[in-house]
Structures are given as structure tokens and as C-alpha cells.
Amino acid sequence: MEILSPSDANLRRAGACLAAGGIVGLPTETVYGLGADAFNTRAVARVFEAKARPSFDPLIVHIASLDQVETVAQGGGRVARTLMERLWPGPLTLILPRRPEVPDLVTSGLPTVAVRLPAHPLARAIIAYSGTAVAAPSANPFGYLSPTRAEHVARLLGDKVDLIVDGGPCGVGVESTVLDVTVDPPVVLRPGGMAVEAIEELIGRVRLGGTGSAPPVPVSPGQLDSHYAPRTPLFLFREGELAERRVEAVARGRGAGRAAALLFDEAARRRLGAAAAGFAEIRVLSPSGDTVEAAAELFARLHELDALGLDSIWAERAPDRSLGRAINDRLHKASVK
Numbered sequence: 001m002e003i004l005s006p007s008d009a010n011l012r013r014a015g016a017c018l019a020a021g022g023i024v025g026l027p028t029e030t031v032y033g034l035g036a037d038a039f040n041t042r043a044v045a046r047v048f049e050a051k052a053r054p055s056f057d058p059l060i061v062h063i064a065s066l067d068q069v070e071t072v073a074q075g076g077g078r079v080a081r082t083l084m085e086r087l088w089p090g091p092l093t094l095i096l097p098r099r100p101e102v103p104d105l106v107t108s109g110l111p112t113v114a115v116r117l118p119a120h121p122l123a124r125a126i127i128a129y130s131g132t133a134v135a136a137p138s139a140n141p142f143g144y145l146s147p148t149r150a151e152h153v154a155r156l157l158g159d160k161v162d163l164i165v166d167g168g169p170c171g172v173g174v175e176s177t178v179l180d181v182t183v184d185p186p187v188v189l190r191p192g193g194m195a196v197e198a199i200e201e202l203i204g205r206v207r208l209g210g211t212g213s214a215p216p217v218p219v220s221p222g223q224l225d226s227h228y229a230p231r232t233p234l235f236l237f238r239e240g241e242l243a244e245r246r247v248e249a250v251a252r253g254r255g256a257g258r259a260a261a262l263l264f265d266e267a268a269r270r271r272l273g274a275a276a277a278g279f280a281e282i283r284v285l286s287p288s289g290d291t292v293e294a295a296a297e298l299f300a301r302l303h304e305l306d307a308l309g310l311d312s313i314w315a316e317r318a319p320d321r322s323l324g325r326a327i328n329d330r331l332h333k334a335s336v337k
């Protein structure tokens, strides 16, 4: 495995590696992806193997330009068109009717395909240089925290990947919003980096299908109840409840050991009051309470806390607005139920 700086020569090299059946860790605005040529089943199989990802889990196909969508999907309709034209490139994945050429391994045999045009210029350049569409899940072992830095990818996957392009920290920091536009009204299968409010402003009401309602056979692994999890047990509390619960636990002799608090904003830190002394580490996602900044910080702070070898992480929910929904969805999935 080699980590490359994002020079034009290296972006070409990463594209050529994909075209030759290699697997590449690449930066996107959401999280780092582990990419393979979507039409090369051997390369895609290597991605599953590197992630130890169950094969029921379909991958998102990434494209470099709007017109490339036709190489993997067909139809789509007016709503899909509107979203592509207004919100692409960006952290929005659309579920569309697939083209038959897309391998079953990519779609898990579904009649649909998940497609995204990323906003990150390096991701688009690499895909364009590859000359193909790139199937890419997040570049982490299945179920573990998503990577938002090149070093996360190197640490988590190491020699299982051929190349990693270092594009610095991911700007959005949580995965894309996944929206199924093959049904009416469209359904949000996973809240993510594109605020649902921005989608509804363009196409009207959508249904929220993902969060916390895992069907027995997941339609979308974003719907699995446990996912995106650190190794350190993470406990999730409602807004404003962390201080009281910590004091209670310590009084009852539970919650012993070294714990970290993961808080949304400075107001949450103030609410902790004297209970702050009960935590070995405290992290605040966005001092000013900006959901966009908090989302960008989420996985980096979780990686950092997980590496400290603490006994538990105590997290408090973000407000349920804008990207706060994606943050709460990831925290819920990361938590001990």
C-alpha cells in the first residue's frame, strides 16, 4: 500500500490503478471511499474482502459527471432529474433503476443501483481518469467507524488496498444521504450529509425510512441497527440527560473506569456542570452548535477517543435538525443497545 499526495500525476496513477482492477482509498467530501471499477467483479470482490463486508450489502456507484449516470442507471423520472440537477455534485445518493450491465455483486442482485456524483474534486478527477464508474463503500472494516482522514484508511485497511490518495480531512464527514426515488413519495433510507430539509424544499415531502427501524433483511445496510461502531462501548443519552445519568451511575458504583463524554456543543458542556469531573476526556463536536461542523468532526473524534483505550464513551444526542439527524443516526448505530 502506498499513500499518494494529490498531484495530477498521482490522480492519473490512481485512475489507472482502478482501470487495471486495483482498489484505491480515495477522498470524497463525505468519508474516504474504497473504490473499484464497478464493472469489474473481481475488483469489486476485493473490496468486499478488504472490508469483510457481508455480500448482502450493495455498494454506491460513484460517477465523475452528470451524463455518466446513464452508464449505470436508466429512467429515473422528473424527481430524480430535479435532484441530480440541483443537488449534485454533493452528499446525496439516489437509488435508481439499474442498467443490466451493472454486476449483481454491486447491487446485491437488486433491480436498482445507488448512484452518487461526489462534490470532491479529487474524487471526480480520479473517477474521470479511471474511465469507468467506481463502486465505493466507506474505506473501513464493515461495521466500524467510517474514515475521514487518509491515515484512518491506512490504519484500518493497510496492505489490503493498493493505493490511498491523501486529500486531507473530509469536509462533510458523514456518509451521503441515501434517497430511494423509485418509489412515490421518495424514501430516505439513510440520513446523511445532505439535509432532508434541502431535499424537501425541491421535491416536497419525503418519507423517513432508515433510522432505528431495521427490517429483518435489511433493504439498505444503513438500516442495520448496529453499524459505524467504535470498539469502546458507546452509550447514547437524550439531550440534557448526560450529567444526571453520569452522577447516578457513579453513585450506584456503575460507570466506573475511565469514561469520555462526547458532546454536541458548548451549551451541552455547560450543562455537564460538576459531572464533568467524572470524565477522563471530553470532546465537543461544535462549540457554536453548528450541525455541519459537528458532522465533519464526528468520526474523527470517535476514532480519537476509541484509540485511547477508555472503558466507555458517553455521548449526548444532537438536536434533530439538519445534519443533526445524520449525527444522531450514526451515534444510535454506534451505541450499545
Ligand code: AMP
Residues within 6 Å of the ligand: 057, 058, 059, 060, 093, 095, 107, 110, 112, 113, 114, 136, 137, 138, 175, 176, 178, 189, 190, 219, 220, 221, 222, 223
Ligand atoms: P456505504 O457504502 O457504507 O456508504 O453504504 C451504502 C449505502 O447505500 C448502504 O446503506 C447501502 O445499503 C445503500 N444502498 C446501496 N445500493 C442500494 C440499493 N440498490 N437499494 C437500497 N440501498 C442501497
Ligand code: MG
Residues within 6 Å of the ligand: 137, 138, 146
Ligand atoms: Mg460504510
